[in-house]
Amino acid sequence: MGNDGGSIPDRRDLVKSKKKAEQADKNNQTRARWFYCALSKAPLVEPIVSDALGQLYNKDAILEFLLDRGAYGDGEEICGHIKSLKDVKTLKLTPVTSVREGASEEDVPKFQCPLSQKAMTGHVPFVYLVPCGCVMSQAGFRALSTTPPASPSGGPQLDVCPQCATKFDREKDVRQINPPEEESTRLRLALAAAKAQKKSKKRKSEAVSDDPPSKVAKKGTDKESGHLVASRAVQSSLAMEEAKRKASMSDAVKSLYGDPTKKRKETFTTMGTFTRYA
Ligand SMILES: [Zn+2]
Incomplete structure (x- = not known):
C-alpha cells in the first residue's frame, strides 16, 4: 500500500x-x-x-x-x-x-x-x-x-x-x-393499523355493554356507602391497634422505670440525675 x-x-x-x-x-x-x-x-x-x-x-x-x-x-x-x-x-x-x-x-x-x-x-x-x-x-x-383446479363444492x-x-x-x-x-415498513404500518382498528372495536363494544345511566348512578352511591363502611372498619381497627400500642408501651415504660405506684426506691445515682434534670 x-x-x-x-x-x-x-x-x-x-x-x-x-x-x-x-x-x-x-x-x-x-x-x-x-x-x-x-x-x-x-x-x-x-x-x-x-x-x-x-x-x-x-x-x-x-x-x-x-x-x-x-x-x-x-x-x-x-x-x-x-x-x-x-x-x-x-x-x-x-x-x-x-x-x-x-x-x-x-x-x-x-x-x-x-x-x-x-x-x-x-x-x-x-x-x-x-x-x-x-x-x-x-x-x-x-x-x-x-x-389446484377450483373445488367443485365452490369453497375457498x-x-x-x-x-x-x-x-x-x-x-x-x-x-x-x-x-x-x-416491504417491512409497509408491514409494520399494516400491523399498527390493524392494532388501532382492534382497539377502537374493543372500545365500541365496551361502550355498548355499559350500564344505562340510572343504574350507573345507583352503583355509584352503593359504592360510596360501601366505601364509608370500609373506612369505618379501618378506623376502628386502627383505634384498636393504637390502644394496644399504648398498652404495650406503658408496659415497657413500667419495666424501664419501675411501677410508679410502688414506693420509689432511690439510689445515689438516680437521686443525682433527678436533682440535675428534674
Ligand atoms: Zn408445508
Whole structure:
C-alpha cells in the first residue's frame, strides 16, 4: 500500500471510499438478519420462529420476552407486536446438504431451500407458509406451487404446500423472510393499523355493554356507602391497634422505670440525675 518509500500512495489508497463502506455495512446487516436472532442477537438455533414481519428469532428468546417484556432492552421496539406464541410460527427448515469448502464457520449457511437447494444466506429471497411453517426460496416456491383446479363444492380455493401438502391461502399465508426495507415498513404500518382498528372495536363494544345511566348512578352511591363502611372498619381497627400500642408501651415504660405506684426506691445515682434534670 505504500508509505514504505517503495511506492507513492495516491488518494485512492488512503481514503476509504464511502461506497465500499456502505456495501460492507449492508452485508453486515444482511448477515445479522439471516444468521442471528432479531431479538437476542444470538446465532440462530432451531427451533426458529418468524413473525408477521418475517423476522427470524430463536424461540427461546421469544419465550423469555413473553415472560418478561423487559428482558431485552429494545424488545418492544423490535417485536412489541408479539403478544403470545400465536403471533409467531415455528419454521420448518431444511439443513444444508453441501458446505462450500474454505468458508469460515460463521459464514456457512445452516439452511437451504428444499426445492431449489439454494442456501439461505439473504442473497436470494425466501418465504415461509403460515399454516405449516415450511421455508423455501421464493423462486423454488413459485416454480413448484401450483394452484389446484377450483373445488367443485365452490369453497375457498386453497393452494397446497409443495413441501408438505398443507393447504394455504395464496393471498395471506405466504410471508417473505426478512423482506426488503420498503416491504417491512409497509408491514409494520399494516400491523399498527390493524392494532388501532382492534382497539377502537374493543372500545365500541365496551361502550355498548355499559350500564344505562340510572343504574350507573345507583352503583355509584352503593359504592360510596360501601366505601364509608370500609373506612369505618379501618378506623376502628386502627383505634384498636393504637390502644394496644399504648398498652404495650406503658408496659415497657413500667419495666424501664419501675411501677410508679410502688414506693420509689432511690439510689445515689438516680437521686443525682433527678436533682440535675428534674
Ligand atoms: Zn408445508
